[in-house]
Amino acid sequence: MGLPELEQNRPCNSAGLGNYLWNDPPKEYKWADCVHCGLCLEACPTYEQLGQEQHSPRGRVHLIKSVAEGKLQVNEAFADPVFQCLDCRACTTACPASVDVGGLIEEARGQVRQAMPLSGWKAMASKFLLETLFPHHERLEAAGGLLKFYQKSGLQKVVRKTGLINIMPDHLIEMESIMPEVKTSVRKKYKDINVIKAKEKTKRQVAMLTGCIMDVMFSDVNQATINVLTRNGNDVLIPKNQTCCGALHVHAGDREMGRKLAKQNIEAFESSEKVIVNAAGCGCMLKEYPELFHEEPEWYERAQEFSAKVEDIAKYLYDTGYEIPKAELKTRITYHDACHLAHGQGIREEPRDLLLHIPGVEMVSMPNADRCCGSAGVYNLTHPEMASAVLESKMTHIPEDVEMISMGNPGCMLQMAVGVQKYGRNQRVVHTIQLLDWAYQKEEVQGGKNHGTK
């Protein structure tokens, strides 16, 4: 790939910026804050692995700026560092001037994808996943159904036993072995119910984003989220027309599809006052919807109104208060900061606080807890080698003597489960909200009634 593609795909706007020839280029005000000090270098997982500056945040910003200055073309040499980025945002946390490197990377990917559309099997796989599957809940359900069939029918056992698995690429084998057992999605379960009522008196009403992967692969986390919300006086709505948040599309440079999905969600949640999300990647995307509409002022405004309503479940509970469970869980855990929660949304203390208030939970701190695990949306599928190097480095920081690793993002949960399996560890990977739900359930079984609130 390279220049020929560039020529085939003529620019669709005349107001380009240097060698950015398409709509919605990386924004100058975002890179203008970078003074090239280099304090981001050590925060970057790909720089840690490769030690090369084009694979560091300031190097990438430098390249993005160089295209605007006409020194570099949007070609493969530019695409490589731009797509090698995990979009983990750790650099923005480290940056003294809070340069939005993630935003620049996503905009640059948008240019790359327009200049050099994917071809061959990559295009087919990407189109299938991003356009045919994720935005369509019913199809994802069907795929989930297939996975369920695969797991339940004994086919999984057959595949594993017969060695059929040996012909799968390594990273897919690792993935296959940790696929959570698929249960019924909450969207299916509650499809005929308008409002899931609070268990006791209603204090607030919230709408919930069920997510695409989350609801099929981790429907139990969605169920736990509903349980915890209703337990704490929230009526929960699951708007019917909601769709995939579009994060995977935007990360992959398909901003057009990202905008389409964003508009659908903005409309679907128009009448909601609060949008609760339990997946860090989705929450961060929803909060960043305005970034997609710099060239559509009307939608920019609507996106801003929408974003202000979005809240992560842990932060929401922390801010509005919740009942402290009475039952003891008696477990030692550690907490992993999902990048899009810690770096993307600045949510670090709230989930920890929530966990620490569950009786009997002992928290062992994880060094470098906010270091990326290598999941990064579909990064572990597109860049398996780097993803597993990043995972290996992450696993060395997970304390040995804990029973569970808690976190707030489904992508991390899958990746960490791969890590636990691959490195022969025995921790259970859980979502923060599940622990709280289990404590409530235990309390109900024990028949205890608790009056403590937070």
Next chain:
Amino acid sequence: MARNKLDTNDPHILHLAKLVSGPNAILYKQEDLLAYDCDGFTIERHLPRAVVFPNNTEEVAKIVKFCSENKLPFLARGAGTGLSGGAVPLNNEIIISLVRMKRLLEVDFENRRAVVEPGYVNLKLTNSIADKGYYYAPDPSSQYACTIGGNVAENAGGAHCLKYGVTTNHILGLEVVLPNGDVMEISPNGIADFPGYDLLGLLTGSEGTLGIVTKITVRILKNPEAKQTVLAYFDRVQDGSQAVSNIISAGIVPAALEMMDKVAIEGVEAAAFPVGHPKDIAAVLLIEVDGIAAGIDEQIQLILDVCKKSHVREVKVAEDEAERARWWANRKTGFGAMGAISPDYLVQDGVIPRSKLPEVLERIHKISEESGLRIANIFHAGDGNLHPLVLFDSRVPGDTEKAIRAGSACLKACADAGGSITGEHGVGIEKKEEMRFVFNDDEIKAQTDIRDVFNPDRLLNAGKLFPTPSRCAEMKQELKRPEHAK
């Protein structure tokens, strides 16, 4: 992840690639080299010929020998956080990146020393020995990312160098690859005061012009038993400066004594780590004392009294470690924070006698007015090390040149006040002409003669540290340099 296949016929590149192991160990395509066209000093940008990533001393030696034999200019680079352009390839150099040599080779608590490779990051050393109660003292503000190899080259300082000294005071031994490819050990085993000339002192701060350091033995210190930090706000810069002088005269040697002026405060408060400094104050002082626990409270009381006598508006002691960490993060990210209020900045690095602080700050203020550019001041007030940050916008035609002139004028002010043109950032490209403010031609010649003993062909990091020759004799010598080395 790895792209090992080379797509070039350049015999030098093909040969260099064979000298280094590991994945993707050489960059030579223009697009890949762009990220190496400057370091933390962004005003001069030049592309290198290639970047190689050796894994050990032998590989460095082989690369250097090859460059030397083929008369290829070369230089060493660490994290590229330097602020004077020391790692900028002025002559299309082969960059020898030392970032893959990042191992902590040995920690010897009994003898209080550690051995590191040059690509090892400064702060990592402290982090990896902190659980045993030890730390590495030199703490440049870039310590999150800068490498100890780079610290040796620049003789880096930091906020706590007032009491503990700069890098050179903490280097016990070095392994160096000389510009001809020979490997030399200075002060083997890190024995202090090895007899003979002080080569450690000569190499430390030589800005990568005498050799490439491949192994470093450093001193590690036991954590002080106690530590307290004070923040003091002043309505007038003169009062802040007076307080600095008075604290030192009172016989206290603070571990750190830092100052920021109004423009600097605006920057750090607009950036990622604000602490809520009042917007209308003229200066803030950050003062830290450490040592054995007994006596710390008396020192703090003395500092509070001095501040009050110097018309402080408000003064407070950090309540806990978290507050202290917030104050330091605010200060240490001060340079990068300028990005929040200006698209570009140029940081200067002058040293003056403490007593001249108010006078020099007044002159810097005038330079700012005359140039029409804002100048923020962040500095290690305790040792008189000023960092005027000239704020400019490189997109505005003529602004960059104005900033360079203003920066130079600040250094002139420091030199005129009996000071020097660099405290810790090095001369590099940035201040080489300003060397004339403090040295005459003979003094400069004496130093280039020393350089030529190590680096006779001037292939290693040429064009740095000393001004472009002005005298006939040196011009003649310059002409003898190989053509492509220029």
